[in-house]
Amino acid sequence: MSKTIVIKFGGSIATDPKIKKGFYRDIATLHKQGYKVVICHGGGPEINNFLLKLGLKPKFVNGLRVTDKETMEIVEMVLCGKVNKEIVGALSINGAPSVGISGKDASLLIAKKMKTTPDLGFVGEITKVNTKVLNDLLKDYVVVVSSLGIDAKEQTYNINADTVATKIAQALKADKLVLLTNVKGVLADATDEFSTIMKIKTSQIAGLIKNNVVSGGMIPKMLACREALARGVKEIDIIDGRKPHAVLQAMKNTKNLGTCFVKG
Numbered sequence: 001m002s003k004t005i006v007i008k009f010g011g012s013i014a015t016d017p018k019i020k021k022g023f024y025r026d027i028a029t030l031h032k033q034g035y036k037v038v039i040c041h042g043g044g045p046e047i048n049n050f051l052l053k054l055g056l057k058p059k060f061v062n063g064l065r066v067t068d069k070e071t072m073e074i075v076e077m078v079l080c081g082k083v084n085k086e087i088v089g090a091l092s093i094n095g096a097p098s099v100g101i102s103g104k105d106a107s108l109l110i111a112k113k114m115k116t117t118p119d120l121g122f123v124g125e126i127t128k129v130n131t132k133v134l135n136d137l138l139k140d141y142v143v144v145v146s147s148l149g150i151d152a153k154e155q156t157y158n159i160n161a162d163t164v165a166t167k168i169a170q171a172l173k174a175d176k177l178v179l180l181t182n183v184k185g186v187l188a189d190a191t192d193e194f195s196t197i198m199k200i201k202t203s204q205i206a207g208l209i210k211n212n213v214v215s216g217g218m219i220p221k222m223l224a225c226r227e228a229l230a231r232g233v234k235e236i237d238i239i240d241g242r243k244p245h246a247v248l249q250a251m252k253n254t255k256n257l258g259t260c261f262v263k264g
């Protein structure tokens, strides 16, 4: 049976045309080799650009975007209308026939409001993943997912894309989950790119957050990894998406690519 892989394509790396081109070609290679590939994308920098153009200030708490009604509309327009279509178009042209959907399509991601202090507005957490649409599309296509969810009252939620990737990996019982980002992995010292922590056990995650070793966008990544490992995902890699052929290397289990998360 063909292997299923889920890849989070960080918005932070999606700004460099050369990196993007290499990524699209790698995905085409995997698709031709028979892998079933789901790509979950973020779009942090693009969303920030649009908010600023409209005179709105991006705000984050613990790496999550504060999402009021207006911001929610812009997040949806940018992720689904711009980022998703750019990825889908480029993948298809570069040899990986792809279909783009959001968590709202065929009720892929059912969500509810995430309860936090301070309140983050329309930031959601996933309560259910309806995998049918993915399984149907994966028979022929690479599937590219924008990180939105919806509830029974038709309210749309902004969901962190790392969380989306990990939840989808769990639901599909994926063979591999790779989070591509713009750093060399989890760094012991965020200012030193040679301080990558090669292996992190689930039991270490709380301490790394509490002691401020990780901050910003790395916090939701770590929490998502912890949950996914607790729920049966065997191995997760956070790797540097700026490296040529990062995805292909990850599939070959090349050592020292970034940070590997394991249960324990």
Ligand SMILES: Nc1ncnc2c1ncn2[C@@H]1O[C@H](COP(=O)(O)OP(=O)(O)OP(=O)(O)O)[C@@H](O)[C@H]1O
Residues within 6 Å of the ligand: 009, 010, 011, 012, 013, 041, 042, 043, 044, 045, 161, 162, 180, 181, 182, 183, 185, 186, 187, 188, 189, 190, 213, 214, 215, 216, 217, 218
């Ligand atoms: N200890 C740490 N090691 C590595 N990165 C860290 C650490 N602490 C904080 N970070 C930050 O986390 C960032 C990665 O998360 P970020 O959410 O910005 O990117 P992304 O998830 O790849 O993109 P997007 O959120 O748009 O999908 C790094 O660029 C870095 O600034």
Ligand SMILES: [Mg+2]
Residues within 6 Å of the ligand: 042, 044, 162, 217
């Ligand atoms: Mg992020």
